[in-house]
Amino acid sequence: xxxxxxxxxxxxxxxxxxxxxxxxxxxxxxxxxxxxxxxxxxxxxxxxxxxxxxxxxxxxxxxxxxxxxxxxxxxxxxxxxxxxxxxxxxxxxxxxxxxxxxxxxxxxxxxxxxxxxxxxxxxxxxxxxxxxxxxxxxxxxxxxxxxxxxxxxxxxxxxxxxxxxxxxxxxxxxxxxxxxxxxxxxxxxxxxxxxxxxxxxxxxxxxxxxxxxxxxxxxxxxxxxxxxxxxxxxxxxxxxxxxxxxxxxxxxxxxxxxxxxxxxxxxxxxxxxxxxxxxxxxxxxxxxxxxxxxxxxxxxxxxxxxxxxxxxxxxxxxxxxxxxxxxxxxxxxxxxxxxxxxxxxxxxxxxxxxxxxxxxxxxxxxxxxxxxxx
Amino acid sequence: xxxxxxxxxxxxxxxxxxxxxxxxxxxxxxxxxxxxxxxxxxxxxxxxxxxxxxxxxxxxxxxxxxxxxxxxxxxxxxxxxxxxxxxxxxxxxxxxxxxxxxxxxxxxxxxxxxxxxxxxxxxxxxxxxxxxxxxxxxxxxxxxxxxxxxxxxxxxxxxxxxxxxxxxxxxxxxxxxxxxxxxxxxxxxxxxxxxxxxxxxxxxxxxxxxxxxxxxxxxxxxxxxxxxxxxxxxxxxxxxxxxxxxxxxxxxxxxxxxxxxxxxxxxxxxxxxxxxxxxxxxxxxxxxxxxxxxxxxxxxxxxxxxxxxxxxxxxxxxxxxxxxxxxxxxxxxxxxxxxxxxxxxxxxxxxxxxxxxxxxxxxxxxxxxxxxxxxxxxxxxxxxxxxxxxxxxxxxxxxxxxxxxxxxxxxxxxxxxxxxxxxxxxxxxxxxxxxxxxxxxxxxxxxxxxxxxxxxxxxxxxxxxxxxxxxxxxxxxxxxxxxxxxxxxxxxxxxxxxxxxxxxxxxxxxxxxxxxxxxxxxxxxxxxxxxxxxxxxxxxxxxxxxxxxxxxxxxxxxxxxxxxxxxxxxxxxxxxx
Numbered sequence: 001x002x003x004x005x006x007x008x009x010x011x012x013x014x015x016x017x018x019x020x021x022x023x024x025x026x027x028x029x030x031x032x033x034x035x036x037x038x039x040x041x042x043x044x045x046x047x048x049x050x051x052x053x054x055x056x057x058x059x060x061x062x063x064x065x066x067x068x069x070x071x072x073x074x075x076x077x078x079x080x081x082x083x084x085x086x087x088x089x090x091x092x093x094x095x096x097x098x099x100x101x102x103x104x105x106x107x108x109x110x111x112x113x114x115x116x117x118x119x120x121x122x123x124x125x126x127x128x129x130x131x132x133x134x135x136x137x138x139x140x141x142x143x144x145x146x147x148x149x150x151x152x153x154x155x156x157x158x159x160x161x162x163x164x165x166x167x168x169x170x171x172x173x174x175x176x177x178x179x180x181x182x183x184x185x186x187x188x189x190x191x192x193x194x195x196x197x198x199x200x201x202x203x204x205x206x207x208x209x210x211x212x213x214x215x216x217x218x219x220x221x222x223x224x225x226x227x228x229x230x231x232x233x234x235x236x237x238x239x240x241x242x243x244x245x246x247x248x249x250x251x252x253x254x255x256x257x258x259x260x261x262x263x264x265x266x267x268x269x270x271x272x273x274x275x276x277x278x279x280x281x282x283x284x285x286x287x288x289x290x291x292x293x294x295x296x297x298x299x300x301x302x303x304x305x306x307x308x309x310x311x312x313x314x315x316x317x318x319x320x321x322x323x324x325x326x327x328x329x330x331x332x333x334x335x336x337x338x339x340x341x342x343x344x345x346x347x348x349x350x351x352x353x354x355x356x357x358x359x360x361x362x363x364x365x366x367x368x369x370x371x372x373x374x
Numbered sequence: 375x376x377x378x379x380x381x382x383x384x385x386x387x388x389x390x391x392x393x394x395x396x397x398x399x400x401x402x403x404x405x406x407x408x409x410x411x412x413x414x415x416x417x418x419x420x421x422x423x424x425x426x427x428x429x430x431x432x433x434x435x436x437x438x439x440x441x442x443x444x445x446x447x448x449x450x451x452x453x454x455x456x457x458x459x460x461x462x463x464x465x466x467x468x469x470x471x472x473x474x475x476x477x478x479x480x481x482x483x484x485x486x487x488x489x490x491x492x493x494x495x496x497x498x499x500x501x502x503x504x505x506x507x508x509x510x511x512x513x514x515x516x517x518x519x520x521x522x523x524x525x526x527x528x529x530x531x532x533x534x535x536x537x538x539x540x541x542x543x544x545x546x547x548x549x550x551x552x553x554x555x556x557x558x559x560x561x562x563x564x565x566x567x568x569x570x571x572x573x574x575x576x577x578x579x580x581x582x583x584x585x586x587x588x589x590x591x592x593x594x595x596x597x598x599x600x601x602x603x604x605x606x607x608x609x610x611x612x613x614x615x616x617x618x619x620x621x622x623x624x625x626x627x628x629x630x631x632x633x634x635x636x637x638x639x640x641x642x643x644x645x646x647x648x649x650x651x652x653x654x655x656x657x658x659x660x661x662x663x664x665x666x667x668x669x670x671x672x673x674x675x676x677x678x679x680x681x682x683x684x685x686x687x688x689x690x691x692x693x694x695x696x697x698x699x700x701x702x703x704x705x706x707x708x709x710x711x712x713x714x715x716x717x718x719x720x721x722x723x724x725x726x727x728x729x730x731x732x733x734x735x736x737x738x739x740x741x742x743x744x745x746x747x748x749x750x751x752x753x754x755x756x757x758x759x760x761x762x763x764x765x766x767x768x769x770x771x772x773x774x775x776x777x778x779x780x781x782x783x784x785x786x787x788x789x790x791x792x793x794x795x796x797x798x799x800x801x802x803x804x805x806x807x808x809x810x811x812x813x814x815x816x817x818x819x820x821x822x823x824x825x826x827x828x829x830x831x832x833x834x835x836x837x838x839x840x841x842x843x844x845x846x847x848x849x850x851x852x853x854x855x856x857x858x859x860x861x862x863x864x865x866x867x868x869x870x871x872x873x874x875x876x877x878x879x880x881x882x883x884x885x886x887x888x889x890x891x892x893x894x895x896x897x898x899x900x901x902x903x904x905x906x907x908x909x910x911x912x913x914x915x916x917x918x919x920x921x922x923x924x925x926x927x928x929x930x931x932x933x934x935x936x937x938x939x940x941x942x943x944x945x946x947x948x949x950x951x
Binding site for chain 2: 140182185186187188237238240241242243244245246247248257258260262276280281284285288291292295296299302303308311315318319322323325326329330333334335
């Protein structure tokens with residue numbers, strides 16, 4: 001490839017097909033967080049702009065973090081792979097101690113350290129991607145052996161899943177599992193190996209789904225939300241009402257009705273519904289297009305990376321965004337059962353935004369280094 | 375299998391890319407399906423969930439005094455409803471609500487557990503309760519904008535204003551009579567509300583836009599208050615059954631106060647005896663007694679007699695057929711002046727004999743007795759004044775001094791005011807104007823002259839006689855007030871027996887009617903005390919109350935003593951020279 005870019009071009013600016021969609025989505029996010037949360041903000045904090053102001057601050061912090069990760073040579077992560085892995089496991093254990101966590105909605109997902117509250121599970125996803133990339137690349141030669149290529153990585157996921165199920169955060173486990181299997185698939189793990197846990201997983205899933213009442217309810221209502229629109233089907237039916245009533249052009253920013261205490265968490269989990277209602281199909285398709293640009297660029301970076309670690313890391317980070325987008329919007333559109341997942345770059349929440357943008361910084365760095373070295 | 379691992383990895387990345395982008399495409403198609411094909415269906419469903427057809431009834435108009443002080447008004451009182459199918463925790467909700475609303479939790483719990491879309495929980499709750507319920511933030515509980523009638527001055531003019539029932543329609547008094555004017559407009563509108571049931575539309579604003587018209591009365595809240603206070607004190611001090619006090623502006627016929635005691639609190643009318651609801655100043659007729667003598671004498675003056683004309687008063691006993699008329703102060707000869715001053719029954723009976731039944735009847739009718747005044751309150755009485763053709767000899771005599779006819783207090787004050795107003799009878803006025811919710815005057819009522827009953831000269835002569843009543847040796851000396859020329863007439867009527875013919879021995883109606891100042895009277899006042907037990911003469915019972923009301927009203931209205939006025943006039947005249 002004839003690379004005309006000057007060597008001094010910073011990765012942050014060279015990867016425009018990542019940078020611009022991310023910036024656009026984040027800005028749409030700030031506007032939509034304002035629109036979706038103003039009613040709740042007014043009630044809870046007597047300030048229309050409460051969540052929007054915080055989200056704008058998170059965005060500034062995230063932008064700095066993205067710049068730092070874009071500047072940081074990604075190969076160096078290899079040396080920290082174990083430290084990062086152990087730290088994130090440590091944080092996941094810490095969140096289980098009542099003294100350190102902050103409960104929210106019956107689950108303990110939040111860790112308070114030195115005045116900062118964040119979700120360790122969000123960083124666990126990145127930590128797992130880094131470690132998987134490192135480990136799968138290192139074992140590249142014997143990747144088709146079950147005990148080397150598959151088992152250790154499945155075990156790492158198992159440890160994370162075990163820690164996160166206690167919180168409990170089923171959505172994150174699904175996301176991590178999909179990323180993990182995706183990365184193993186790309187690294188060349190045999191399909192037969194990838195499918196081998198099925199006999200084990202089916203009873204576990206059965207237990208988790210059918211023994212925990214609220215998950216079963218979620219799945220049952222997902223199939224027939226209009227049977228009980230006021231209780232179990234409440235979230236899905238209201239999300240569909242929101243998106244459906246948006247039509248082609250939407251009702252206009254700020255003019256949606258479903259955020260008025262109909263949709264729960266309109267500024268986090270169900271922000272996509274508000275986008276559908278206020279910006280219409282055109283807004284929805286625009287957002288899908290922006291995500292697609294990021295995903296396609298991510299896959300391109302993965303293919304073009306000049307070493308196995310870079311390829312796998314880039315693929316993992318791309319999956320990280322892609323899986324969450326698909327699950328979050330799938331839930332909002334009523335094709336997937338309800339999960340408590342955020343929409344990357346758009347949903348309100350500091351941890352999610354910082355993690356997503358940090359991931360995009362790393363992706364940019366991989367992309368830029370492969371270009372620069374050719 | 376592919377041999378080149380790098381190529382295989384690229385292929386697998388491509389597969390992942392296809393999967394991710396494919397999923398997003400599928401979601402895009404699903405969004406298209408939801409937003410284009412299901413658009414109408416889902417929009418309808420969405421609108422159903424946040425819209426509701428509401429019948430909005432505008433707030434009821436106000437009843438105001440002459441200075442637009444609120445006598446009857448409406449305050450916010452939301453109605454609490456619920457959608458039980460949206461309530462997740464009926465027991466907890468019922469417990470919390472029952473604490474705030476003071477109702478039994480069990481009954482509420484049953485209601486909330488029903489599989490229905492709408493139930494009524496409580497109508498017209500207080501603003502404090504509404505705030506507490508809002509603070510609960512329970513899904514499925516709704517507050518609907520509503521208001522209830524409130525009478526900020528409680529008992530004040532309660533019998534005049536009346537009250538409304540649960541559905542805000544008037545049941546008594548002006549609230550009843552002017553219901554159509556006061557009532558707010560009704561519209562059916564579609565409102566939007568948020569997930570907690572708060573109505574987002576300008577429902578409240580609409581209710582104010584639809585607000586009914588308001589009535590402005592001629593009543594002066596201050597004078598009404600001081601009249602009621604004086605009346606209550608008098609009734610209590612005399613251990614009387616009840617009392618009426620009226621204050622009128624003679625030049626216009628405007629009623630400044632209509633006081634009835636005992637009263638009731640219209641905010642809680644059910645707790646009071648129904649008898650107290652009546653505006654007895656208009657609805658009840660009574661035998662007026664000697665106060666009628668001024669009208670008899672007025673007739674005599676109009677018929678050519680002079681204040682100096684003398685009548686033989688039979689030394690206190692005068693037989694007419696089988697009846698004997700008595701005077702409290704027996705005299706031989708009395709002038710017309712003295713007949714009024716000493717309130718001689720025999721004197722007035724002689725006048726009636728002299729001028730004849732027909733003339734007496736015509737004058738009494740001209741003064742407004744025996745007919746409704748149409749002042750605007752419901753249930754007004756005609757009183758009783760038989761046609762003169764049906765009067766026996768004794769009837770004519772009795773009527774001349776106030777027995778054998780009955781009048782309402784409003785008729786009496788109008789008649790007295792006509793004398794005060796140089797013989798011109800004014801239509802009594804209670805409603806000054808009707809204004810719209812924006813304050814626009816829809817209807818303004820002007821004072822209405824009914825007829826010149828007696829000549830100004832006769833009126834002046836009667837005034838002089840009535841002034842003598844409150845002077846030394848008169849029957850109403852207790853009504854005299856320093857600095858002002860007070861005119862008045864006492865009345866002490868034995869009550870007609872309900873069981874047998876004739877009169878009850880110890881049951882009296884004590885009254886005093888009068889006005890001041892003699893020249894250009896500012897106020898005419900009537901005080902009627904029913905069945906006083908401590909004393910029974912009008913001069914002792916009613917005259918002091920008359921004076922108190924007069925003195926306090928004059929002080930409030932800043933009416934300077936006549937002497938001071940004269941002095942000021944003199945000073946101004948002096949300056950002119």
